[in-house]
Amino acid sequence: MLKRVNELPTDKRIAGIHSIPLLEDGSIVMVWDRNEQALTTVGGRIEPGESIDEALDRETVEEAGLLLMPERIPVACWYWTETDTYTVFVVAKVHSFVPMPEGFETTGRVTFNFETAKQVVNRLEGHGQRILILNYAEEAASQLFTTENP
Structure with a gap:
């Protein structure tokens, strides 16, 4: 179940984090997921011992070859009844592009306007x-x- 948020939820564990990376011109970056066969947001599971920001930083490099600015604005969360956890979606500006490593589920990044x-x-x-x-x-x-x- 998806709900809109403007801060990180605190009532359940956050197990996943995704971003909608923003470029300076207002475009967004998405990735093609070869497993899902879908155009998707950038992110994934939070590994044991990782903070939410560490997980998002790792996932954005792995899946899209991006470094994000530190400010992240939560916009939505998905509640997983099976695990009683959330996946949170945030907006963040792109700091820079880095090489995309191989061997992950995404096959490339694409930019679009909304x-x-x-x-x-x-x-x-x-x-x-x-x-x-x-x-x-x-x-x-x-x-x-x-x-x-302003």
Whole structure:
């Protein structure tokens, strides 16, 4: 079950973290997941002993070859009834691009504006949860750019 958030939830354990990375021009970065056969956000599971930020930093390098800025704005969380945990989705600006390591589930990164990303996701999987996440991320991104550039 997906719900909108503006801070990290504290009532359940956060087991996964995903980002919608933002480029300076307002475009976002997504990745193609060869296992899911889907265009997806960047992220994954939090490993034992990792903080949420450490996990997100590791996942964004592994899956998209990106380093993110430290400010991350939570926009949504998905509750997993099977494990009684959350996966949290955040918006963060891209600091820089780094080489993408091989051997992970993603095969490359793509950049879109929000409108095109939503159209592509809709075409691939129909209206669903990823579109809602992108809607929430778009609103947060707009606030992020507005507050940083008055």
